[in-house]
Every structure is written in structure tokens, then in C-alpha cells.
Amino acid sequence: DAKTTQPNSMESNEEEPVHLPCNHSTISGTDYIHWYRQLPSQGPEYVIHGLTSNVNNRMASLAIAEDRKSSTLILHRATLRDAAVYYCILRSQGAQKLVFGQGTRLTINP
Amino acid sequence: GAVVSQHPSWVICKSGTSVKIECRSLDFQATTMFWYRQFPKQSLMLMATSNEGSKATYEQGVEKDKFLINHASLTLSTLTVTSAHPEDSSFYICSAKTGQGQIYSNQPQHFGDGTRLSIL
Numbered sequence: 694d695a696k697t698t699q700p701n702s703m704e705s706n707e708e709e710p711v712h713l714p715c716n717h718s719t720i721s722g723t724d725y726i727h728w729y730r731q732l733p734s735q736g737p738e739y740v741i742h743g744l745t746s747n748v749n750n751r752m753a754s755l756a757i758a759e760d761r762k763s764s765t766l767i768l769h770r771a772t773l774r775d776a777a778v779y780y781c782i783l784r785s786q787g788a789q790k791l792v793f794g795q796g797t798r799l800t801i802n803p
Numbered sequence: 804g805a806v807v808s809q810h811p812s813w814v815i816c817k818s819g820t821s822v823k824i825e826c827r828s829l830d831f832q833a834t835t836m837f838w839y840r841q842f843p844k845q846s847l848m849l850m851a852t853s854n855e856g857s858k859a860t861y862e863q864g865v866e867k868d869k870f871l872i873n874h875a876s877l878t879l880s881t882l883t884v885t886s887a888h889p890e891d892s893s894f895y896i897c898s899a900k901t902g903q904g905q906i907y908s909n910q911p912q913h914f915g916d917g918t919r920l921s922i923l
Contacts, residue, residue: 727911736809736896736914737847780846789835789900791912793847 697781702798705771713766713797715781720761723786728755728766730777731796737780740766776801806830807899809915817923818889824882824918826897832877833899837912838870841894853880887922894919 698716705711717726728740741748741755743764748755754767768775780796806829814822826836835854839847851867853859853874861867869891871883880899884891898912 729912731847734917734919736807736898736917738914739911742911790837790849790852791898792849793839795846 697783697794699779699781699794699797701795702800704800704802706802707773708770711768711771711775711799711801713768713779713781713799714763715765716763717781717783718762720783721785724783725786726755726757726761726764727782727784727791728753728779729782729791729793730775730779732774732777737793740779771799771801773801773803775799805911805913807833807897807913807915809897809918811918812916813919813921815921815923816887819886821883821885822887822920824884824895824897824920826880826882826899826915828878828899828901828913831899831901831913833880833901834877835900836874836880837898837900838872838880838882839896839898841896841917843894847896850882884920887920889922892920892922 725742725744727742729737730740731737741753743755756765778796778798780793782791808827808829810825837852838850841847849862850865851859851861851872853872855874855877859872874880894917896917898914900910900912
């Protein structure tokens with residue numbers, strides 16, 4: 694699986710937007726970019742995924758660079774409940790498993 | 804929709820006993836289930852992948868005789884930690900996805916809330 698690189702931690706304030714970066718310079722053409730998050734003492738939760746185009750859903754937006762070597766997860770208006778570890782994962786089309794890296798621990802200040 | 808339920812949520816037992824953890828997909832049929840373990844302050848480590856009705860595929864370094872996985876139905880997989888020892892204490896998490904083949908390959912995985920296992 695191609696590797697992703699994320700900052701270990703980030704901090705933001707409540708009600709402000711948060712941009713979580715992910716680098717994946719060795720991404721291949723069939724790799725989808727997935728984001729999951731894990732709240733304390735819980736299992737991970739699906740956030741969003743995409744291939745080439747930017748994606749939006751009720752939780753977040755995913756902005757994918759034109760060369761696909763990086764992407765950014767955008768939380769438009771952070772709340773305290775968004776404090777979690779966010780994982781950016783590449784998964785090839787047809788692959789079954791998700792391989793988790795270290796993720797970014799997001800802290801939200803009131 | 805797409806709820807995965809894990810049971811028990813936590814268990815404490817003596818060294819040498821075997822512990823069974825159940826993972827159920829409540830509102831969908833899970834053709835594939837995954838088992839992960841997570842140590843404090845670390846990321847999730849995939850232990851094995853199981854497809855309904857067939858033997859599990861274990862990741863390198865995971866002892867198949869130690870961690871028995873059964874996926875006998877489309878809604879239930881179990882992980883049994885045999886002869887558990889203190890070093891097996893961890894947070895065990897299951898996940899499930901539906902469908903096989905490329906058409907389903909990018910469906911999200913749905914995770915249970917984990918089982919915290921403590922071996923004394």
C-alpha cells in the first residue's frame with residue numbers, strides 16, 4: 694500500500710474551519726483516498742473518500758490536489774465533538790483492507 | 804444504517820483463560836469482516852481478514868492458533884483469544900463491509916466500538 698504522511702497533531706478553535714493535510718506522493722492511479730476518524734475510546738468512523746474530484750458530504754469536504762499527491766480534509770466549522778485522531782488512508786480499487794497510519798490528533802479549543 | 808455491534812465492550816480475566824469477542828452487523832450483510840488491535844497511543848493494526856464461510860487470512864506475525872476467527876454467517880464474526888496472557892491486553896476492534904469485487908471495493912468499512920481486554 695502506498696504510504697501517507699500526516700502531521701502528528703493539530704489544534705484549532707471551536708466554530709472555526711480546520712484543514713487537515715495529507716501527503717501521498719507515491720499514490721497510484723487506482724488508489725482511492727479515504728479518511729476515517731477515531732474518537733476517544735471508540736472504533737474508527739468513516740468520514741469521506743474520493744479519487745480525483747473534490748467531494749463533499751454532511752461531515753466534511755475532501756480537496757484533492759490536481760496531481761493527487763496530496764489532499765486536505767476540511768471541517769467547515771469545528772465543534773468540540775470533532776476532537777479525534779484523523780486517518781488518511783490510500784486503498785487500491787479492489788483491495789479489501791484498510792491499513793492505518795499514525796494519523797493526526799486534532800484538538801479543538803473552546 | 805450500517806451499524807456494527809461488538810460484545811463485550813470490556814472484559815477482565817485471568818491469565819490462561821480464553822476470551823471470545825463477537826462482532827455483528829446489525830442492518831446489513833457483511834461478506835467481509837476485519838479484526839484490528841490497538842495498543843494505547845498507537846494506531847490500529849490489522850490482525851486478519853475474514854470472508855463469510857471461508858478461513859480467515861492473517862497478517863504477518865499474527866498467530867492464527869492464538870487468535871481464532873470464525874465468520875460463520877453474514878452477520879457474525881467471532882475472535883477468540885486462546886490462553887490469554889497479560890501481553891494480549893489490548894483494544895480489539897472489528898469492522899465490516901458489504902459486497903465483494905471491484906464494484907464494492909470502495910464501500911466504507913463500518914467499525915464496532917471495540918472491546919477492551921485486560922488480562923491479569
